[in-house]
Amino acid sequence: MDVPAFANRASSLVLLHTVSKPSKPSYSVFTYLKRVQPSTNGELMLVLCDVIKEAKLPDGVVNMVFGSGPEVGEALVNHPKVPLISFTGGTVTGQKIIANSAKHFKKLSLELGGKNANIVFDDCNFDKAIEGSIRAAFSNQGEICLCGSRIFVHSSIYSQFLDAFVEKAKALIVGDPADSKTQVGALNSEQHMQKVLGYIELAKEEGGNIVCGGKRKVFEGELKDGYFVEPTVITGLPPTCRVAQEEIFGPVVTIHQFTTADEAISFANDSQYGLSCSIWTENIRRARQVAETVQVGTVWVNCWMLRDLRMPFGGSKKSGLGREGADYSLDFYTESKTICLAN
Template identity: 55%
Template sequence: MLKLQNYINGQLVPPAAGRYLDNIEPATGQVYSLLPDSNTQDVAAAVAAAEAALPAWRALPAEERGRLLVRISELIERELEPLAQAESKDNGKPVSLARTVDIPRAASNFAFFGTAAQHFASETHFQEGVALNYTVRHPLGVVGCISPWNLPLYLFTWKIAPALAVGCCVVAKPSEITPHTAFLLSELCIEAGLPAGVLNIVHGAGPGTGQAIIEHPAIKAISFTGGTKTGEHIARTAAPMFKKLSLELGGKNPNLIFADCDLTEAVNISIRSSFANQGQICLCGSRIFIERSIYEPFKAAFLERVAGLTVGDPLEAGSRQGALVSEAHLLKVLSYIELAHEEGGTLLAGGKRVHLEGRCANGFFLEPTVFEGLTPECRVNKEEIFGPVVTLTPFDTEEEAITWANGTDYGLAATIWTRDLNRAHRVAHALHSGIVWINTWLHRDLRTPFGGMKNSGVGREGGLEALRFFTEPQSITLKLG
């Protein structure tokens, strides 16, 4: 059985205590590898390696750091198929999704930030005849990056790449549920010639490994993506230590479908935004509000498309829906389906666990599920489910749709469907969402800020925002004459 290793000080090493955790393939429910159950000793070794590597790494010109990151990007592209297969096996998502989205985006993250650091300009303010003021940005030092299980390599590299690009050294923890591609990345970093200690990847569970990272006094910042409750815990621990925090947390995202939309396009993209990655993307739109005059046509077309979403072995080309990431998560999503019935919802599609034959007989599969008849104020419409469960609700006025869209504690993303340009901008500005897509979904430009409002997080990732987060500004004034 495959034993994953930690990547510390440029080497693949076993956990200090010699303990390992089971890694379960969601499609089969079977243990297929072991990952290190790391502790404070492993994290301390990683931090020491990062501290030792920091002076030389931060002194390296941005262009040279960038070349190494671009080299890692090229190796990820070269290993596209093995990485996609590993991501699918580890996470349960269709391999076609990993092949076309997850792994290419991981490569793009390294390529983008490998070049972006070279264009990271400082500011100068000239006071005529009096003084020259200029700002420089220094790398924070050793930083911690903790990523989730839903887009494992995609989001792991999204954090690591900008930190390395600006001259920080990193202690990173992938999710213990989906560790495989982070381990494979370790091997690619060694092949790329990344200096020892610049990036350290420590595997393990949150209470052991994650807690040791957020508590370590030498780690100057924490970049975390995951659940809101865990984000609250990290903030309570790290804030009194005056660490910088970037917390990308949960979402309960609305889709607003107006009557003047392109109905076919709205239905097609809403299927993607509802069920991509089995609904396990923080940006998925789980609350679909449809203007009443087109509610029935939209519902009929939507349900027809849902019926065509084949649930199957993630490794098979025809599978549109794979397995949920774990049995515990499957049971959580099923509990919300039961709650939807209790709250008076009408089940329109799905709602049951799927039992496949053959190698996937014990996998964690669930039908794409659609409810209507639930009030906007019910728990199912307010709490994050993070699975293939959506609700359809008709609305009568723009104001009503905006009120309902804003009626949760979350504010990550929203989608608006309309041909009316004035309405598109007006509604977008009224929504309490960090990201708003108009007539599209998950259209990403890596230069734009990424993050949410309210309980969806603190801070922004992406582009200059990420480079600023991992640096400390210093203002210098030179008196003239």
């Protein structure tokens, strides 16, 4: 039987989740073959190959294809027998996938970049907002497309928030990701570390203040060659600056002031991305107003990264195309067919 196949291309940073997410609602419902191309920096995906073997999935259901994006990825995207592509990664690569797949009219589900707003109102639960904002900023050393790296704080609590946030950021434990005490690990590669450090230098050139962090974290011993960057907080820049507009994908945040809800919404929407937004307020009417107005796919109120896999997930603008999750995945990974039978 010639079973349709789809390709799933994933960055190295959320590979296990990315590779498994379409399978959860679909494997027992319809038949397909899955070809997965991990990032070139995703060597640990070899472990998943062993897990798939141990799970005794039929041979050929999941095919892990290792190689560089320009070679393996492009071949998958251009192959006429791959009818759809699910991709998680950068916006630039997503644009190339759109262009290359157009000639075959492939279905696309693209989860791309994000530069997410984290809006803190003056009536928030302050301690909860601080803890949540720290987690949203520095989880997985900022290498999550959903991280809240643009923090907008009401002017009446700005100084209080900044002091508390910086204190928490300085106290984060940077170190070996295999150590359970570590809160901020190493970046994905030396090249990516240099990119992150380059944005910190750009912030200085743009007139920003490096309130904490701002440099590589150097260790002795077995971690001496690790790609660690200190949790970095930048102030004194307008929301329109490059550092506040471009996805850094590292432990770097900018903090800005606002005075009204409309201004906060305007700042949040002034972005080429539209993946997610967090809102911290005890006023449910205000939360609803902001949630309905911000141009993103997911809004969290008084929380971050609270997920229900039955709900649709995806972004707007340059953060992607389509939605996945439960019925949305079924719609994407299958084709509807109408059959009319006359007597």
